[in-house]
Amino acid sequence: MEIDETITVVPYDDQWVDVFKNEKTTLLNIFGTDAVEIEHFGSTSVRGMVAKPIVDxxxxVSSLKLDESILHQLQQRNYENFGEAGVEGRLYFRKRAEHAFNLAVVIFQGEHWVNNIQIRDYLRTHPQVAEQYSMHKRESIxxxxxxxxxxxxxxxxxxxxxxxQAKKYSMEN
Incomplete structure (x- = not known):
């Protein structure tokens, strides 16, 4: 189980919204009340952006100490558990199947939560920045x-x- 993998980026796919919604239902059943909130984030959540074809x-959660039944159910649904994977305060899981997913389990309203939601929301409301980010991704590939x-x-x-930029915008608005 290696965390590094070959990646590519593809044009935005309208299907990603529904793929997220379907997986969210599954995850709500797994996490139950342990999940305070479940959000679609990353480039697949920003209309028009190029992205790895992996729904983030x-x-x-209120605690990163997940119940064994949650871990077992994730494993049963082909999620690999990478623990913190080099990012303190985040548990990382991924599934590679017909639809690919990355799960970031973090403290609700903690730094990782707030930062990721701020970036997503900023890119959604600033299409010119989203396009710059898309260009940067294509150039990297x-x-x-x-x-x-x-x-x-x-x-x-x-x-x-x-x-x-997102933090500055958030403070000003």
Missing amino acids: ILIG QKGITTLLAYSDEKAEFVQSVLR
Whole structure:
């Protein structure tokens, strides 16, 4: 079970919204009341953006100590558990099947939750920034950066810039 994987980016697909909604129903059944909120985030949640064809799901919980039954049910549904995977305060799971998913389980309203929602909402309301981000992603792939970890490193500075813009916008509005 290796966290690094080959990636690509594709044009926005309207189907991603429904794919998220269907998986959210499944996840609500698994997490029950342990899930305070479940949100679609990442590039597949921003209409018009290019993205890895992997639906990112943010699950807000009150504690990162997940019940064994939740872990077992995720495993039964082919989710791989990567623990924190190098990001303190986030549990990372992924499923690669007909539809691919990444789950980020974080403390609801904690730093990871707020940052991811702010970036998503900012990109949704600022299409010119979303297009710049899409261009950055396409250029990264064209440069031959086609593995997850290298791709994540390549776009990290740009994402931090978007987060700063999103935080400033949020404070002003």
